[in-house]
Amino acid sequence: xxxxxxxxxxxxxxxxxxxxxxxxxxxxxxxxxxxxxxxxxxxxxxxxxxxxxxxxxxxxxxxxxxxxxxxxxxxxxxxxxxxxxxxxxxxxxxxxxxxxxxxxxxxxxxxxxxxxxxxxxxxxxxxxxxxxxxxxxxxxxxxxxxxxxxxxxxxxxxxxxxxxxxxxxxxxxxxxxxxxxxxxxxxxxxxxxxxxxxxxxxxxx
Ligand code: AMP
Numbered sequence: 001x002x003x004x005x006x007x008x009x010x011x012x013x014x015x016x017x018x019x020x021x022x023x024x025x026x027x028x029x030x031x032x033x034x035x036x037x038x039x040x041x042x043x044x045x046x047x048x049x050x051x052x053x054x055x056x057x058x059x060x061x062x063x064x065x066x067x068x069x070x071x072x073x074x075x076x077x078x079x080x081x082x083x084x085x086x087x088x089x090x091x092x093x094x095x096x097x098x099x100x101x102x103x104x105x106x107x108x109x110x111x112x113x114x115x116x117x118x119x120x121x122x123x124x125x126x127x128x129x130x131x132x133x134x135x136x137x138x139x140x141x142x143x144x145x146x147x148x149x150x151x152x153x154x155x156x157x158x159x160x161x162x163x164x165x166x167x168x169x170x171x172x173x174x175x176x177x178x179x180x181x182x183x184x185x186x187x188x189x190x191x192x193x194x195x196x197x198x199x200x201x202x203x204x205x
Contacts, residue, residue, distance in 0.1 A: 012119030
């Protein structure tokens with residue numbers, strides 16, 4: 001694609017509700033949600049990439065950058081070709097990528113970042129409870145162990161959160177992530193609806 005994907009990034013620590021908000025947003029016309037966590041979890045666990053994913057994720061570590069961005073790029077291309085994602089009429093909501101400076105660089109030629117939604121949850125205990133609940137419900141190995149959760153939170157604080165400084169502050173929207181999913185969605189929509197409308201004012205509805 002010569003044009004870049006018009007994109008908003010969903011940022012937030014593990015447990016802040018990125019997946020829940022991204023899924024709801026993606027069900028609204030004009031938005032397309034893509035989660036790299038889901039991309040990895042959907043891999044065949046016996047495939048080479050599936051095995052690599054498990055090796056890193058059970059420790060709470062990030063999958064190597066080149067592999068992650070290559071797979072993300074292929075998936076976006078495939079979703080476009082298959083008519084699942086419509087880059088000329090849908091705002092791409094990226095959840096879980098980029099996670100560090102290297103990924104930001106590798107993705108730069110493909111995405112036009114129009115906004116960033118930072119889901120902020122000051123209540124650490126609530127986030128940990130959410131992760132423990134998800135471990136039980138979805139059987140996610142990376143949510144089950146305290147040490148793994150801590151490592152993921154540490155990577156977010158040390159590597160992912162500082163990425164915000166790479167973007168102009170007027171495109172960063174801080175959203176209170178405490179509240180019911182519907183209430184948080186209302187806040188997220190207040191931030192992203194104007195971006196979506198401005199980006200696709202000429203698109204057919
Ligand atoms: P998530 O559902 O976003 O918390 O991702 C679950 C796991 O998938 C992470 O702990 C990583 O092991 C892997 N993962 C997801 N997105 C990325 C990414 N952008 N870069 C590297 N690893 C990732």
